[in-house]
Amino acid sequence: MHADLRLHETVTVRTFTQLFSSTPRGARLARRLVAHRMDVWGFPYDGDAARRVSLVVAELAANAVRHGRVRGRSFRVRLLLDGGVVRVEVADARTDRLPVLREPDDEGGRGLVLVAALAERWGAEPRPGCAYKVVWAEVKVAVGDPRRGEA
Template identity: 50%
Template sequence: MTDHHRTDEAEPPPAPARHLTVRFSSTPRRAHLARHLAVQQFTEWTDLPYDSEPARAVALVTAELASNAVRHGRLPGRDFRLGLFLLPDRFRVEVTDTRPERLPPPATPPPADETSGRGLLLVQAYADQWGCTVRDAYTKTVWAEVQLRTAG
């Protein structure tokens, strides 16, 4: 991966060649299902193998964003939404939750004795770009983009 950085106000991506949006109940089991769906769609749309570097990056990024939506962005009775977008040179994962006031913190290492708090560091490491967009008073979308090409 190259140019890793958080972008809060990125330009809108070009129109996707393919896209899929699915709502999930805000449970850990559904976050796990979102990860599997993202990788399945990625491999189907790109013809890249399940064990390719980009597919592994999509799996990790989706798992972290969906898990964060369940853990930190949940309101009782409200779902989270997974959006998958195949763009000309990248794959975009968007996870929308119902807590726009809880923006993700900067991806900084937690103290060494902390047992959690490293998820956004993983997103930063595996995504080429990531960020958060709040478009209304009810939701926020955390997104990440993974390049389709593999290194080398």
């Protein structure tokens, strides 16, 4: 018995993972490298998808540097492009502090409000037995030809 290969669609999952120093410079570099990776994957720098993913990374990386920093430890950015969704994951070393979404009128703390507005879903997961936590967001991107902006 042979399986009919026409029934199976090809699924391509693209990933990008990089460690960055827990400094403002590391956060800036994370945003820039993610914008470059999105361009390599076919989402141009000035396109909506690359801008939204880059903004989400900028906010989560800034939070990792500001609130998740442990001296001598880096933070990690991971992107997974699967179909029409880019999952952004930022892991930092402060497992005791999970992010909290604040009201838009609060002083400071508006970064997660922006992430919530740009992403379909977001959340944070402590990793039991590990020395890090992951803050993640899922951003919808065009599933057609991203160079032409097709959805």
